[in-house]
Amino acid sequence: MSSIFGDRIKMTIFGESHGPAIGLVIDGLPAGVELNLDTINLEMARRAPGRSELSTARKEKDTYIIESGMFSGKTTGMPLCALIPNEDQHSKDYSILKNVMRPGHADYSGWIKYKGFNDYRGGGTFSGRLTAPLVFMGAVAKQILAARDIFIGAQITSVGGVEGTDFNPLGETAEVLLGLAKKNLPVLCSAYADAMISAIMAAKKGKDSVGGTVECMAIGVPAGLGEPYFDSVESRLAHVLFSVPAVKGVEFGKGFGFSTMLGSQANDAMYMSENTVKTKTNNNGGILGGITNGMPLLFKVGIKPTPSIALTQNTVDVSKGCNTTLEINGRHDPCIVQRAVPVIEAVTTWTILDLLLAANRS
Amino acid sequence: MSSIFGDRIKMTIFGESHGPAIGLVIDGLPAGVELNLDTINLEMARRAPGRSELSTARKEKDTYIIESGMFSGKTTGMPLCALIPNEDQHSKDYSILKNVMRPGHADYSGWIKYKGFNDYRGGGTFSGRLTAPLVFMGAVAKQILAARDIFIGAQITSVGGVEGTDFNPLGETAEVLLGLAKKNLPVLCSAYADAMISAIMAAKKGKDSVGGTVECMAIGVPAGLGEPYFDSVESRLAHVLFSVPAVKGVEFGKGFGFSTMLGSQANDAMYMSENTVKTKTNNNGGILGGITNGMPLLFKVGIKPTPSIALTQNTVDVSKGCNTTLEINGRHDPCIVQRAVPVIEAVTTWTILDLLLAANRS
Amino acid sequence: MSSIFGDRIKMTIFGESHGPAIGLVIDGLPAGVELNLDTINLEMARRAPGRSELSTARKEKDTYIIESGMFSGKTTGMPLCALIPNEDQHSKDYSILKNVMRPGHADYSGWIKYKGFNDYRGGGTFSGRLTAPLVFMGAVAKQILAARDIFIGAQITSVGGVEGTDFNPLGETAEVLLGLAKKNLPVLCSAYADAMISAIMAAKKGKDSVGGTVECMAIGVPAGLGEPYFDSVESRLAHVLFSVPAVKGVEFGKGFGFSTMLGSQANDAMYMSENTVKTKTNNNGGILGGITNGMPLLFKVGIKPTPSIALTQNTVDVSKGCNTTLEINGRHDPCIVQRAVPVIEAVTTWTILDLLLAANRS
């Protein structure tokens, strides 16, 4: 189904960009987990709009109300519902878009699917706003995983054609991974940040937008998570990553780079290190046969440029069945890559927690 | 779960490389579909080993027995079980591999997960042999989709560093897509095939292996399939594609190429064509907001080199907890990219059929 | 999972009796359904407490806020979330029950399962209050089914030992089924209502409670819904019926009565009636082989007496690990059978709608 996913930790998301509220229900949380709401607030703030000139001017504090599943500061083991009211809506911005389809958006495919009954204001359910519940889920999962010494972090490796540096595939420290969240732009080597920001601002000035690439790493993940075939770690992660709007590519370890390698280069040689099996390289991104091998989990995600641009575009008016042009003059992100970073961390964290809870078979 | 996937068409796969048989159960087929077994045989033969010098010398006819779900040549609407007996097994080839882990394979991650109880012969369930049931499923689904004028085809766009040409993203004909299956090496422009074959043979001679890239297209897919978020077409396709052994990257449309594009270049401009909405480019690979838009479905898959190589490799012996070296002297594929092509078509076909059956909501 | 169920119409419920709110998310509704909120309000009122001397004095209007999934008065096809705030809470009534387990309730089994972290106030998630979201779901489904001439109604056939009359198994009219909702006590033959009310009032006076039996019928259900084995109509209905608190028995058609019948009495003889196949009796309650046969759907549900009674009971204090006694002096229902009637109708309606949407396989 569209809005429910997960195995041991099932999440249901709901809401439209300009409806009363968006939110989520989490089913399957262990009972007795003390949740630090400040940590959740910090994660929500990372994704929230209106925080810098790099993102949309729409201001949403993304405050939430926990409606169920918490009692005396701890999880009850029952479904946890968090409601995130919509606040700064400019619904009149969108009224003319009922019939004029925005290129690069879900307007036309959604109009066909929902026969014109879907809420077209701000993209409705297709809006990137629906990633706020994902971040909430991730912030809860991060707290559970941190207590087990599992840490997740993501960074921008390219934006608008400006490339940064990659993570060391053999592992980064928890400090490095967690430190990325505190940077203005989450880039491993800050030296590249200014050029990236310039690329974004140039696109903004040109009424255009840019895409980019995000790299994500998880350290401390035990060997043995996931299963062959349809519950492979790659399958499960790719499923939720491709549920994040604007994600169009996912590759694990060397990914598409494998296509030019020989098997003797691609295979990660193994060795014993203090009674633990390790690999000398990590081309496979910590996953073999769909199962984690104890090396850091590592993958990259390709993100397309924000479809909403102020330049004039050719499109159609479905009410009239004719061609027309469109200029989108709302409040839009010239780049969503930096806001996608906490979302990618969030769905990764959720997936690892889910696989961890499923791993106990006896 | 590991071995079951799908929504309206649920498939269960089972079997080990050196057990009595592998197979599948398909739940959810419409009743009354006349199945052409010759068509299924042809698809099975495309994937089967031992058919040319490019693949392993293991000979498996991949003949199957339909145990249920067919009556008088037609589907009954009940679960269809097909059993594929294992025939040409050289189990003694593998006995020394119980404790010595093959790099690049699932040996170590599986040994941890299954506590040493999994069938290590030929990779057991992790074997690429388990893709035969996937091809069977695809061959059934292809017949149902062909009757609705939906056609799927895949080709190799690169192997061992040798690149071919891409599909025209605005669409290829059914003849072109179906014709690929008849080629010695499924490459759109045959001019590139010889260089690719040379690269594979060079790797074979060097006791090594090569990886590559496969591109897949589906034409005739109606607009409106899939749903936002967790049932996005990208999520569903990536899930099954990453369940195919050796797949390490998936990108839709321009995929990672979006990261260097501007929004004005990336957005697919829309226009009316004979009362149908079309796009002038197809950078999004026929999917917007997770839902098909009526343009050809288009994506690429990155495949790593066969991990089984005859060169000496560094690895560990888990029974002794010490380092060791390994030479794999069985019958192996110097390249599995060409055998992956029908598998990628198969899981794509299955997914499209499943989304099609789920699309009717009223 | 605990809180999510359904196939084409998946419902997620959440909330605790004394938390901020309870609610539900419905995934899979067709787009463009005009929802009559008055109809939903009427159904909610049927279940709501504090409406007569037969039920608890807790007053809850069970008003709801639709947070998503509706736009311009119609469903969008996206997840519909309805929030039902908790209003009339007397939480101090419950504080002494943290460690003293109420017999007949989930207190002890829940305390074990959730390690003492579950919200014990008013039963927390185990509270019958969580049936309000079920009634909401049913009220939505009833509107969709009514447009297809499918009608559902339930009545009390026994309460506190006082028996009424059964439905005519060959069918009641829509008027009769819908008219039950308007009665003070939903009993087919009103003549039995007074004796039933007396039995309930006698139990109330005696600080005790009574149970009963509810019979439910659906007319207009087409033949061919459901599937053999795990999606049998009996399996699906029993699953949700046993999810309703206090339900301890479910039987279809003659149910346990079959155990004293001969096959020649039990089999429903078939005949043609105006080009339609009908049966002369309906002992099977409209279901054969797990699939509807076009006759009215008919089943009975056994409901236990309200566990909360004011009489002194023997129980344990889990904090001290010793025996103790308990008198429950809150606001409780002397009988919940009449409040269970709309809940049973609701889960039945939801299930029929779900099976109907799943029936289209081609």
Added chain:
Amino acid sequence: MSSIFGDRIKMTIFGESHGPAIGLVIDGLPAGVELNLDTINLEMARRAPGRSELSTARKEKDTYIIESGMFSGKTTGMPLCALIPNEDQHSKDYSILKNVMRPGHADYSGWIKYKGFNDYRGGGTFSGRLTAPLVFMGAVAKQILAARDIFIGAQITSVGGVEGTDFNPLGETAEVLLGLAKKNLPVLCSAYADAMISAIMAAKKGKDSVGGTVECMAIGVPAGLGEPYFDSVESRLAHVLFSVPAVKGVEFGKGFGFSTMLGSQANDAMYMSENTVKTKTNNNGGILGGITNGMPLLFKVGIKPTPSIALTQNTVDVSKGCNTTLEINGRHDPCIVQRAVPVIEAVTTWTILDLLLAANRS
């Protein structure tokens, strides 16, 4: 879906009564479980036909081939497929039944659903033969549960109107529960067996059939299994019990008997017994709020008379759309209650194992 069920232990069943084979695939078994095949054979024999004058003369040894999931006598943790070939088929017995619908069977509902394409020979997939895979699953699960001191047994409490005695709701010994399987007719107090056999033989002589009631108990089940609402133990058990052909009623503990009890009689008073919480009665059958409370699990199942009888019956011919009569002269069971006993034990065992594996949430 029709043929797949379970959470941690998912089972897929397939096959038709007169196809090549029936079988099952079990997904989710722990690795390293040593399976005693003799135990499985014994369970299969309990259900197999042709073993006494009480059941059909069709002879099926119900031997099976394990196609996958076992290696060196132990489970691998991978999907276990067992194939049960069909042997003693008299397909010509059934050819005239293509269009003449047998009353009490799924013939008509299945004909509608599958548009006439389902295998009508011997009921096809609707055949009770499909319960053989369920018994196989149960025989595997029993071995795993026995190692944890959890034992399941079932007995006939009534057949053809002849009543036996009930289990002691506070518990029977493992010896008593396991000993039932060795009896000619599984009845707690053998004194009642002769009268029951006479009732069955009288029905057989009269070309008729009888139904009955089965009671099932599980001891050693820990408190805390199951979850509120849709994963209540009652919901999960009822789901699979109603998937067993001919089951038309399920009640837990006092079940429908609750309807004439007062709350003060129905509530199970609690007390401490050697540091364990117990109840003085077990009216709730070991389940409160959908969760096990550590008392014996106890429920009853109502089974209808075998629909296949040799007496002349009124029915319809769907090819002609007219009334007709039918005499069923095959090999049929005058009573299936005794053969249902191992099936009911099997699905109960599977469900308990599944809930047990799901219970670990941290």
